[in-house]
Amino acid sequence: MAQAISKTAEKPEKRLSFIKPYLKNSFLSNLKILVVITILDLLSFPLTLISMTYDIKTSVKGQEDISVITMFFFVMAIVFTALTVLAGIIIVMNNFSYLYKKQNTDMYLALPLKTSQRFLCDYFSGLVMYLAPFLLSGGITAIVSVVTRALLPSMREEFYGLNFTEMIIRAYLMVAAAMVMFYTLSVLVSAICGSIFETIMYNIMINGIIPMLIVVLTVVIYSGTFGINMMNIMLPILLRTSPLGAAIGFCLKMDDFNTAEGNLFFDGSEAAGLVLWLLAVTAVYGAAAYLLYRKRKAEDVSKPFVYKAFYYVFMAALMLGMTVFMLIDEDLILPLVVAMVVVYLIFEVVNNRGFKKFWVSLIRCAVTVAACITFTFVCKYTEGFGVSKRVPDANDVKSVSINYIPSLADETPDEQITFTDEESVKAVIEAHRSLIDKYNDLDRSFLSFDGHYYYGTYDVEISYALKGGETMERVYSLTSDEIFILNKLVEAPDFEKKFLDNIFSSGECDYPLEISDIINSEYYLESMEYNYLTRGHQDYEMEIMAEYAKDLAARTVDQINTPTEQPIAMINIHYYRYYIYPSDKNVIAKLDEMGIKLYPQNEIDQEFLEDSAVTLISYRKENAIHDYMYGSPKSKYVSVYGWNYYEDDDYETVTLPDEFVSDEGFRELMKVAQPYYITQEPVYKMFVGSELLFIPPQYTSTAKELWDKAVLAKKLLGNYGYEDDYYEEY
Amino acid sequence: MIELKQVTKTFGGDFTALDNVDLVIPKGTAFGLLGSNGAGKSTILRLLAGIYRQEGGEVIIDGEKVYDNPTIKSRVFFINDETIQYGNFTLKKLKNFYKGFYPNFSEELFEKLRSTVKLPLDKKINDFSKGMKRQAIVIIAIACQPDYLMLDEAFDGLDPTMRIIVKRMLVDAIIDRELTAVISSHNLKEINEVCDTVALLHQGKVLFSRDLDSVKGNIHKVQTAFNKDYTQEDFPELDILHFEKNQSVYHIIARGDEDTIRAGFAGKSPLFLDLIPLTLEEIFIYEMEVLGYGSGDLENG
Known part of the structure; x- marks a missing residue:
């Protein structure tokens, strides 16, 4: 022993760095694939951009168009990039060949390297070779884009607040992060599998199984669960956990290409966040790969799976994926079980290389299939283990964010407003509980797999920040009943500012603010008029809405829900309508200052009325006009809501003859009819022009008289040119 | 080491x-x-x-x-x-x-x-x-x-x-x-x-x-003959790996040095006694045979 120690001590100066030759070997063994992916990468987007630059350079100014050749290069670039991404598997399999090739095990494991050194050398040498050509291609593309911008003025224009070069760099970095994850997952699979067949097969499958498992678990647990937005739960996990998931998530987020928010191309912080998330999750995969690599033994090579748990998890995921079909139709259970058993046993036979211990496979199959079906049923019938019925206690809520607007609209407001005061929190919780109570009262038989959101005014997302640090998010379609409750939020402290922030949070409006009267469709301020303004239209919008916010905050909840004044005009902004009442002094004064004088609503243009069809809609016991996406169950609650009128077969209409415009009752109703009115009582409604007006309950008798007269007139005069179902088209 | x-x-x-x-x-x-x-x-x-x-x-x-x-x-x-x-x-x-x-x-x-x-x-x-x-x-x-x-x-x-x-x-x-x-x-x-x-x-x-x-010195092949018949059990003092009689000539593989083996035959008055050193291959075969890893089964079969 003494001899050995002295011998070791004699040669310190001759100690070599083992890493250099190892890396060199890795480089040499991957040289061919390196050359191929470098060529593919260089032929991809750099070439596309050069071709595009040529197209723009040679095209007529103002008619820049992309040629077929550029489109071809673009498609080619996508295909080539996909191939270079897939090449990661080959590089990993080259570098870690001793994990599945028995003949290489002795050679590489006998080398004087620590397990950690060998792993890191193999991992990073492969990764550098995998990424370098892609990043080189990215660098060239970015440089070409800089040159392009310098040469072509049209490319200098900022593209949604970003220049083209930044977008290219951002896209390359995101793909590179996904590639690192792809590569690391491949290393993880190599550490788990011991044979070439399983290594290749599961390298491909793991990239599908991770996103599939996320989607399947989300669907199984949450499908048909009221108020849970599966996409909100699924998308962040999908984006961050696998390269394929990231690609799918990226496309889903690209759904609204024009919106900067959440768009990974345009939103720098969003893209940086995604890159960091991908790298963080990759680090977890890498750590797992290393631990499994370290734990596995040299003799495990040639086993299909070194860690069989992976295989069982994979099979469970696959079986669970198949049970999703059961959610569509429970009658499918029998054929589904047969299919699951067949698929499971095929995998078992492949994995066991035959029928040895087949009875064990049968037991395993039965247990897995039964467990998956049970889990799916439990999730379905407990509706995500009761998650949908949970409403937080007001005392536990630190703050609540909701995309509320004091308007009736189809479009969901973009930004959420956060409330921290007790009354606002209680109002949201009350509205939330009301939604769930109604849902619990429903006849469930009509509920379908696709979910059952209310068709109401607009979708609202409620996000609670609980005092324990937990968050709770729900998405519902509000009916006007819930709006009625939520209108209490107008009284929240600082509402004025929150309201304005919400309106102008997403920057410039796509369609500038317009002001018109309610019935006559006459514009006080049209979007085109802005062209003649000396300042940007947003300045005017902000000034007008700031005054409107003051008036809004001055109203009581009752004034908002059941106005006694008739609005004299409406503001259209961001697809929402805000009614201006005569008592809204601030906004009226502001408009007056701008030279816009509003006239009272009751000064109805006689000519307009004569030219318009006026239809009276019957009094009915249930005012809930459209309740659910599917079916039309009788709901136990009533709602009257605004202008987004929907067809229902449980009412009658009668179109008034032209002579009725002079009718005293009609003229009286015209003075009290409201475009925005929320009540729990049944009311008459009428269409005037294209506007639906509600007749407040206290004028029901007047409306009934008019109705009876109109019905009689219809009997005597016929349909006077209008079909009864005229408005059903709306 | x-x-x-x-x-x-x-x-x-x-x-x-x-x-x-x-x-x-x-x-x-x-x-x-x-x-x-x-x-x-x-x-x-x-x-x-x-x-x-x-x-x-x-x-x-x-x-x-x-x-x-x-x-x-x-x-x-x-x-x-x-x-x-x-x-x-x-x-x-x-x-x-x-x-x-x-x-x-x-x-x-x-x-x-x-x-x-x-x-x-x-x-x-x-x-x-x-x-x-x-x-x-x-x-x-x-x-x-x-x-x-x-x-x-x-x-x-x-x-x-x-x-x-x-x-x-x-x-x-x-x-x-x-x-x-x-x-x-x-x-x-x-x-x-x-x-x-x-x-x-x-x-x-x-x-x-x-x-x-x-190893070589500790295992020997013995060729010997006697006036009467003996079986393996008649040589209890020898560590015999292989015992074979071919007409009157005995072929015995035994562990032990030369002196020990000769001493084992001393009381039996052999007509002749030749001790032949074994090759490594022979040693391997006979040692394995003792452990039941022989070719005998194949030969018998």
Whole structure:
């Protein structure tokens, strides 16, 4: 022993760095694939951009168009990039060949390297070779884009607040992060599998199984669960956990290409966040790969799976994926079980290389299939283990964010407003509980797999920040009943500012603010008029809405829900309508200052009325006009809501003859009819022009008289040119 | 010095390749590992090369544990019984590859050995014959000048001339540099010629580990004849491995030195008594036969 120690001590100066030759070997063994992916990468987007630059350079100014050749290069670039991404598997399999090739095990494991050194050398040498050509291609593309911008003025224009070069760099970095994850997952699979067949097969499958498992678990647990937005739960996990998931998530987020928010191309912080998330999750995969690599033994090579748990998890995921079909139709259970058993046993036979211990496979199959079906049923019938019925206690809520607007609209407001005061929190919780109570009262038989959101005014997302640090998010379609409750939020402290922030949070409006009267469709301020303004239209919008916010905050909840004044005009902004009442002094004064004088609503243009069809809609016991996406169950609650009128077969209409415009009752109703009115009582409604007006309950008798007269007139005069179902088209 | 202390190695949880093996291989020894197929010879070599990790016991070289120890592993070179793994290398690339890992690598020695075996430098090893592949890795191993060389089926594929050359290379290294060579081979003639110490393994256990002379001197073939008939039971004082009577001549294989064996026959007045030394191969066969690993069944069958 003494001899050995002295011998070791004699040669310190001759100690070599083992890493250099190892890396060199890795480089040499991957040289061919390196050359191929470098060529593919260089032929991809750099070439596309050069071709595009040529197209723009040679095209007529103002008619820049992309040629077929550029489109071809673009498609080619996508295909080539996909191939270079897939090449990661080959590089990993080259570098870690001793994990599945028995003949290489002795050679590489006998080398004087620590397990950690060998792993890191193999991992990073492969990764550098995998990424370098892609990043080189990215660098060239970015440089070409800089040159392009310098040469072509049209490319200098900022593209949604970003220049083209930044977008290219951002896209390359995101793909590179996904590639690192792809590569690391491949290393993880190599550490788990011991044979070439399983290594290749599961390298491909793991990239599908991770996103599939996320989607399947989300669907199984949450499908048909009221108020849970599966996409909100699924998308962040999908984006961050696998390269394929990231690609799918990226496309889903690209759904609204024009919106900067959440768009990974345009939103720098969003893209940086995604890159960091991908790298963080990759680090977890890498750590797992290393631990499994370290734990596995040299003799495990040639086993299909070194860690069989992976295989069982994979099979469970696959079986669970198949049970999703059961959610569509429970009658499918029998054929589904047969299919699951067949698929499971095929995998078992492949994995066991035959029928040895087949009875064990049968037991395993039965247990897995039964467990998956049970889990799916439990999730379905407990509706995500009761998650949908949970409403937080007001005392536990630190703050609540909701995309509320004091308007009736189809479009969901973009930004959420956060409330921290007790009354606002209680109002949201009350509205939330009301939604769930109604849902619990429903006849469930009509509920379908696709979910059952209310068709109401607009979708609202409620996000609670609980005092324990937990968050709770729900998405519902509000009916006007819930709006009625939520209108209490107008009284929240600082509402004025929150309201304005919400309106102008997403920057410039796509369609500038317009002001018109309610019935006559006459514009006080049209979007085109802005062209003649000396300042940007947003300045005017902000000034007008700031005054409107003051008036809004001055109203009581009752004034908002059941106005006694008739609005004299409406503001259209961001697809929402805000009614201006005569008592809204601030906004009226502001408009007056701008030279816009509003006239009272009751000064109805006689000519307009004569030219318009006026239809009276019957009094009915249930005012809930459209309740659910599917079916039309009788709901136990009533709602009257605004202008987004929907067809229902449980009412009658009668179109008034032209002579009725002079009718005293009609003229009286015209003075009290409201475009925005929320009540729990049944009311008459009428269409005037294209506007639906509600007749407040206290004028029901007047409306009934008019109705009876109109019905009689219809009997005597016929349909006077209008079909009864005229408005059903709306 | 190599020490295996109570080493146990199992595969798949149900096959014990080495069962509490104790073995000491002194420095500068040419150590032969003998044993039946599956006895654990290659397993020992892979444990010594730091490829396998034992489930129990310790594998120690010069006082340090081998597994995951690059310092020790840089003094050990392992040649397994295959050469397919080097196929994509040229001899030059393979040499350069190993050169990076072995601090004592001698270009001069490599060139000298290469010129002896006349191997091309820039031809892919895949294009070599089996014997050439073997020569290639052996000359690289020797040029790496490790302190410990592990050879699994060392002479497999070599023609007789090359066997002599390779053996001479090994012997030179053992003599010149005090190389410790651990050689496993089914070719016992080769082991006999190169090794000075051998260990016999069977079913994961070491039956014996001794210097070759002692092994040879401790087992003899006896040819003898008597005036009357005897059976094996009539020689209780002898450790008989094999007892066979062919007409009046007895062929007996017995353990023990010459004097002990002669003494065992003293009271039986043999008509003649010849003690013939056994070859290593014969020793292997008879030792294995005692353990029920003989060819008798096949012959009887």
